[in-house]
Amino acid sequence: MKAAALVGPGDVRVFEIAKPKPGPGELLVKIEACGLCSSELGMWNNPRFSSKQPVFFGHEASGVVVETGEGTETFRAGDRVTLFTDRGGYAEYIAVPEQWAVKLGDHIPFDWALGEPIGCAMNATARSGIEVGDTVALIGVGFMGGLILQGARLKGASRIIAVDTREESLELARKLGADEVIDARKDNAAERILDLTEGRGADVVIEATGHQAALDTATQAVRIRGRLIVFGYHQHGTRTIDMQIWNWKGLDVINAHERDPEAYMRGIRTGMRLLNSGQLLVEPLLSHYYPIDDIQEAFQAAMQKPHGFLKAVITF
Ligand SMILES: [Zn+2]
Structure with missing residues (x-):
């Protein structure tokens, strides 16, 4: 499967890596959308960034559960979810513990349901x-x-x-x-x-x-x-x-930031309830879409902010 990683300053590349398998208590999710975050832009744009290994990243992901690991209780294949994950969202698939997933209503498009920033x-x-x-x-x-x-x-x-x-x-x-x-x-x-x-x-x-x-x-x-x-x-x-x-x-x-994962999950659940009830609008906040293969271009756009730019979303 395809997955994007930061390899050096201003350099994001798409790799072909093995599709993960869901472990006990985990869900395998086919990613549909992942928002590009300004905190990642800070990494991308940092001339001192260096890592021996490619850094797989992306933490604003949503998608569909395609497989459930042993002992999972809340989700089934086919469920639409948004995820809290600290990395690996710029990939076709991701395995995450089920407690870091929140179900989405059928009428909520994946690109609206960017869990972490919401x-x-x-x-x-x-x-x-x-x-x-x-x-x-x-x-x-x-x-x-x-x-x-x-x-x-x-x-x-x-x-x-x-x-x-x-x-x-x-x-x-x-x-x-x-x-x-x-x-x-x-x-x-x-x-x-x-x-x-x-x-x-x-x-x-x-x-x-x-x-x-x-x-x-x-x-x-x-x-x-x-x-x-x-x-x-x-x-x-x-x-x-x-x-x-x-x-x-x-x-x-x-x-006003929370860093405790439980607090993040509370905030995400609140946001998804408001999205579901139509009290929170995300559509007007999104402006640019890029397929995973063009992720480097997405980072360039987020950096340069061309006319009309508000937020980039990577799609799959
Ligand atoms: Zn973010």
Whole structure:
């Protein structure tokens, strides 16, 4: 079967490897879709990346159960599932313990059911502490930002102010129901948020970019005793913060990621329930599709972000 692995900086290749067999308690899943994650882009784009062995990866996979291992209880061949797996999702087949699979409704396309990022966004929504009636400012409306924007609405935010620097993201924010949209190329986003809140600042500011500038904007734009939610994945180097402002404002600062697999599974189940009930939209967040053979091209696109790019999905 085909499986993709990172072999060096900026170099993903497709290998022909043996199809796995499901062990006891495992499912063999034929993968239908696997999302390309910006954390992988960080690895792909790291000039210091080096490994003696190809690193098989991909962790946003969904597909169909084709075989069940001895002692499995919950799933049968033919079940449509999304998976929590730490690697190996860019492959035609994967064997996973059944507790890391969640069933999908028949009407949910595989490319919508990207378990890990959806679970991550639902967990961050839960940790954001958004209360009914809050004004929420979201900085960064990419794929993850688009999910948490919807999460904020579901939590009862009365007003959502979205900030980005790309036209397609601003358009996405409007489509998902942001009340105000700020183009940070044209306006000083922190000042605009303060203006829109009569100088108070937003109750909750969610930073979803992974960049220094957004942390600075969030620090300025959050109200006294507000909540600053760090949802961006800050991969490259250290960050600086104005600790005096954090102190003076008495902020609650939440690093809204969960790393415990059980917590991931909770978030994924929540996300799949919301997908099933139509309360969470994923379709508007997806933009580019590549067959596994063109995975290198998918990484290049994710890096260069051509016009309209939001999220790449590898298909099989
Ligand atoms: Zn991911």
